[in-house]
Amino acid sequence: MSRFDVFREAGNPMFNDNQLKLGIFGPNVNNSCAMTLAETTFKPNFETNVKIAKMMEEAGYECIVPVARWRGFGGPSNFNGQCMETYTWAAAIAAVTEKIYLFCTSHVPTVHPIVASKMISTIDDISRGRIGLNTVCGWFPKELEMFGGKKMEHDKGYRYATEWMEVVLKMWSEQFFDHKGEFFEIKDGWQEPKPTQSPRPVLISAGSSKSGMDFASRFADFHFSFLESMEQAREWTNHMKKLAWEEYRREINTFTTSFVVCRSTEKEAWDYYNYYVRERGDDEVTDIICELFNIDTASQSKEFNKKFRENFIAGWGGWALVGTPEQVADKLIKISEAGVSGTLISFVDYLAEMPYFNENVMPLLEQAGVRNPVKNEASSRESMFVNKSNFFVGAQESSQEVAVSLATSK
Amino acid sequence: MDQWILYGKAGNPSYEITKAWLKNNGIPFENRSVFQLTREEIARLVALVPEGAKKLVYPDTFSFSMINPQKKTEKSYIEKIHSGDLSEEEIVGILADYPSLVITPIVTDYKTVVVGYDLDTMVSTFRFVKVKDVTMA
Numbered sequence: 001m002s003r004f005d006v007f008r009e010a011g012n013p014m015f016n017d018n019q020l021k022l023g024i025f026g027p028n029v030n031n032s033c034a035m036t037l038a039e040t041t042f043k044p045n046f047e048t049n050v051k052i053a054k055m056m057e058e059a060g061y062e063c064i065v066p067v068a069r070w071r072g073f074g075g076p077s078n079f080n081g082q083c084m085e086t087y088t089w090a091a092a093i094a095a096v097t098e099k100i101y102l103f104c105t106s107h108v109p110t111v112h113p114i115v116a117s118k119m120i121s122t123i124d125d126i127s128r129g130r131i132g133l134n135t136v137c138g139w140f141p142k143e144l145e146m147f148g149g150k151k152m153e154h155d156k157g158y159r160y161a162t163e164w165m166e167v168v169l170k171m172w173s174e175q176f177f178d179h180k181g182e183f184f185e186i187k188d189g190w191q192e193p194k195p196t197q198s199p200r201p202v203l204i205s206a207g208s209s210k211s212g213m214d215f216a217s218r219f220a221d222f223h224f225s226f227l228e229s230m231e232q233a234r235e236w237t238n239h240m241k242k243l244a245w246e247e248y249r250r251e252i253n254t255f256t257t258s259f260v261v262c263r264s265t266e267k268e269a270w271d272y273y274n275y276y277v278r279e280r281g282d283d284e285v286t287d288i289i290c291e292l293f294n295i296d297t298a299s300q301s302k303e304f305n306k307k308f309r310e311n312f313i314a315g316w317g318g319w320a321l322v323g324t325p326e327q328v329a330d331k332l333i334k335i336s337e338a339g340v341s342g343t344l345i346s347f348v349d350y351l352a353e354m355p356y357f358n359e360n361v362m363p364l365l366e367q368a369g370v371r372n373p374v375k376n377e378a379s380s381r382e383s384m385f386v387n388k389s390n391f392f393v394g395a396q397e398s399s400q401e402v403a404v405s406l407a408t409s410k
Numbered sequence: 411m412d413q414w415i416l417y418g419k420a421g422n423p424s425y426e427i428t429k430a431w432l433k434n435n436g437i438p439f440e441n442r443s444v445f446q447l448t449r450e451e452i453a454r455l456v457a458l459v460p461e462g463a464k465k466l467v468y469p470d471t472f473s474f475s476m477i478n479p480q481k482k483t484e485k486s487y488i489e490k491i492h493s494g495d496l497s498e499e500e501i502v503g504i505l506a507d508y509p510s511l512v513i514t515p516i517v518t519d520y521k522t523v524v525v526g527y528d529l530d531t532m533v534s535t536f537r538f539v540k541v542k543d544v545t546m547a
Contacts, residue, residue: 030434037430074529076427078434284529 021342023063033346038276060374070143075285094127117171132202158211217244233338259315281313329364449506463501
């Protein structure tokens with residue numbers, strides 16, 4: 001039985017029967033994925049995040065991946081400056097949700113692996129087996145410098161992450177172990193509780209360099225990356241599967257990110273895109289991020305630069321899902337047909353836009369057979385916590401109201 | 411704790427992004443319209459600007475008209491102010507009568523002043539500024 005079979009048998013949402021899995025990215029940071037000054041009711045606070053999570057559970061989404069950020073990137077939006085720390089975020093969301101799989105995004109240089117492994121095990125208990133780990137080395141110097149010292153040089157960063165991950169895996173699976181490596185020395189390593197999940201919490205990572213892909217092949221269950229085209233999506237997926245199998249005899253899946261602007265007419269969708277990206281986009285922070293990514297704008301064509309910048313402003317470089325419900329569903333189905341397991345999506349205003357997506361795009365995905373209809377047991381299940389039902393009703397009511405207003409305003 | 415004031419004018423993009431920057435960097439400020447500026451406050455601001463009163467005024471009629479398309483009377487003062495024929499006191503008097511001539515945004519605690527949207531100056535100005543008092547009982 002393969003590792004994926006064990007996950008599947010354990011009922012892990014990341015390995016359910018849905019051919020196209022869906023999640024969201026960055027509900028814990030201000031602006032989520034959009035580098036814009038456009039008005040939004042979205043707030044990266046617990047109350048909003050619970051409402052979003054409840055809407056997602058009702059609609060059958062698989063997961064939520066938060067962004068780990070220790071300071072903003074700058075610009076007038078100070079993009080992602082306000083950020084709920086991801087371990088505590090995951091623990092709290094876990095306590096008030098029932099079905100959705102949560103990831104904790106962890107910058108490996110900012111937390112000792114023993115602390116990380118213990119926190120994940122604790123959240124595993126709170127969530128009853130719904131916590132995964134997204135490991136990132138960190139690439140934003142200003143935030144990592146706050147932790148004392150410089151951002152590690154790229155390859156050293158991955159050597160550190162590899163050893164960090166090895167320690168975490170030992171903590172989850174061994175008792176009374178010694179470890180001596182380049183970065184950590186652990187005497188008589190011991191941890192209780194171990195994660196209850198079988199075989200262990202799902203691991204994801206998103207490094208796109210050679211070392212990053214090697215790290216993912218070695219440890220991760222899902223490799224995350226941006227899409228450039230459907231051909232590239234197919235090639236990337238095949239490449240990762242081959243790499244993981246040939247190097248480490250492991251299975252691996254791929255997952256991507258997208259941003260959604262879904263309206264009842266194509267014109268309306270593109271008008272809003274034009275407004276929040278071109279008119280109210282935060283160009284200053286886009287410049288900062290292009291520089292951080294070493295994007296040499298001078299050597300690229302005008303069209304490339306424009307598209308690249310706009311994709312960053314619109315949704316952190318994600319794949320554009322702009323248009324009517326039919327057009328958005330069609331683009332999602334194509335992602336699935338390319339062999340990618342799923343996509344995280346983002347909205348400028350989750351509470352206002354997600355209900356429309358859930359009510360109009362999800363049924364089309366079900367019709368196309370890439371997702372199964374939701375078996376909604378949550379409403380009939382007894383709540384563990386008294387205030388849970390209040391959150392649920394609140395989210396349901398607000399989502400219905402917004403869906404109606406979006407539909408009638410078209 | 412320092413009290414910062416942001417003077418702005420609705421519809422001015424530089425004011426809007428300055429307001430967003432202050433908010434998104436957790437800096438408490440009082441938001442006031444430039445039309446609320448008093449003569450005394452203008453005089454205090456002028457005293458903080460090394461270049462003098464002219465620095466607080468739109469540099470030319472074109473940039474003024476972009477933000478204030480309907481203010482024809484005020485427009486005629488721009489060239490007069492920049493001509494060098496008026497004293498500082500006279501300029502302060504004109505600005506008190508016609509606050510729309512004052513360039514926005516202005517961020518000040520009346521000890522220091524940042525005129526216009528100037529990110530570098532804002533970052534250096536707000537370095538080490540106490541934004542929250544945590545020593546209170």
